[in-house]
Amino acid sequence: MRFPVKKSESYLLVEVEFTNLMRRSSSDYAFVVHLEQPELKQLGEPSFVLVRDMALSDRLHPDMPEALLLVWPWSSSLTAPPELRLSIYGKTFKPVDNLVGSPGWFNPAPVAQATLSLRTE
């Protein structure tokens, strides 16, 4: 789903580089980055901006890395934590699924953790 960036006084931005490792173009990357700190859960779902176009991103194509910005509107009532803790989720490929027997990517689960320092501008 494409969330247009909601207007806000300030934003939390996380820059990532995504590479589609599948065999088809896909826009299924919204589940990948999770904010771990409980006080940040209220930020909700991020919008994804393709840095190349500075516009909302759509599908990413196989073997073509792209820099993306995850954008959360930041409310002034929140104090910025000293660092950002993220968990990275991945899905596993099943050549035959349980419903009709077609291939697909299922069962998102955390595969990595990352801690980033936060900078205020």
Place this chain on the structure above:
Amino acid sequence: MLLAVGGIVVMSRTTPGFVDLTAPFVSQGEPGEWVNTRTFGVRVDKPYLVRMLRQERFGRVEERTTGGVWVIVKVDAVAIHHPGMIGAFAIETREGKRYQHTERIRLPSQVGLLGRELQPEMPVPALLVFEVPENQIMDLTLIAGEREIPHLTSEARIPLRWSTPSPAIRDSVDLST
């Protein structure tokens, strides 16, 4: 009795999987000739390779770069029997990976083919735009299908042929012209 059970086991083991059972109906062809499926026809005219696309929209010039190269395919398209749309376009590389038609560029309604209703017996020229990695540009195949979920739909597959073994990549093309 045993024969019946054996027969059922053999039939169950040899039934094709879901993907094969619902595979699309494919029509193959070469560039320059009309490749007709049950519902539409496509003819590949000429493919181009470009590094950067330029487009004037709402008075501003937008530039679109890519991590690979842009592949622009000039085609003619027509509906067969009934008006309809060709719902999905992709380029398949030698490795079998598919690159869907780009969503980063909006082509004018008389130039693009996405979401454009075609009429029977009235072919129209159009442009298709894809981005692929630069090391994959040999052995590309255009796949045009009724819709993206390819269960029991019609599909046309046409290889893209370059005039030289290492085709030239233009620096930029202005799509507004």
